[in-house]
Amino acid sequence: xxxxxxxxxxxxxxxxxxxxxxxxxxxxxxxxxxxxxxxxxxxxxxxxxxxxxxxxxxxxxxxxxxxxxxxxxxxxxxxxxxxxxxxxxxxxxxxxxxxxxxxxxxxxxxxxxxxxxxxxxxxxx
Numbered sequence: 796x797x798x799x800x801x802x803x804x805x806x807x808x809x810x811x812x813x814x815x816x817x818x819x820x821x822x823x824x825x826x827x828x829x830x831x832x833x834x835x836x837x838x839x840x841x842x843x844x845x846x847x848x849x850x851x852x853x854x855x856x857x858x859x860x861x862x863x864x865x866x867x868x869x870x871x872x873x874x875x876x877x878x879x880x881x882x883x884x885x886x887x888x889x890x891x892x893x894x895x896x897x898x899x900x901x902x903x904x905x906x907x908x909x910x911x912x913x914x915x916x917x918x919x920x
Contacts, residue, residue, distance in 0.1 A: 801889050802881040811875045814868050814899050821865045828858045867900040883907050 832851060838844045874880040881890055883904040890904050903911065 801892075802878075806892070807875055807878075807880065810880060810895060810899055811872060814872050814875070817899065818865060818868045818872070821861050821868065824861060825858060825865075828854055864900070871900045871902075885911075 831854065836847065838847060871880060881895060882888070883890055884902045885907040886904060888904050888907075890901050894901050894905055901908075
């Protein structure tokens with residue numbers, strides 16, 4: 796596709812709807828976790844209590860990852876509103892529709908992401 800057709804209004808609307816659906820799902824999951832953690836069950840058996848605590852810890856770690864993803868989703872929605880969505884932050888090149896479909900919160904082109912990961916692998920954070 797030509798560069799002028801890239802990120803046309805129809806594509807922007809598609810990705811905005813996809814991101815808003817993801818945002819809604821993440822917020823729903825956060826609410827369910829809050830309700831689930833409020834339901835404290837007192838179990839006399841230490842092994843059962845440890846299992847429940849481990850399940851809660853796993854759920855909290857999952858929600859923490861989702862919280863970080865939610866922030867990226869909201870940033871992507873803001874980028875759509877500013878007409879900056881779909882362009883690499885480093886190079887200014889198109890990220891590409893297939894990459895955005897697979898990862899709608901992507902901010903780097905595939906090549907820029909590979910360079911960043913290689914740099915992190917070689918030099919650390």
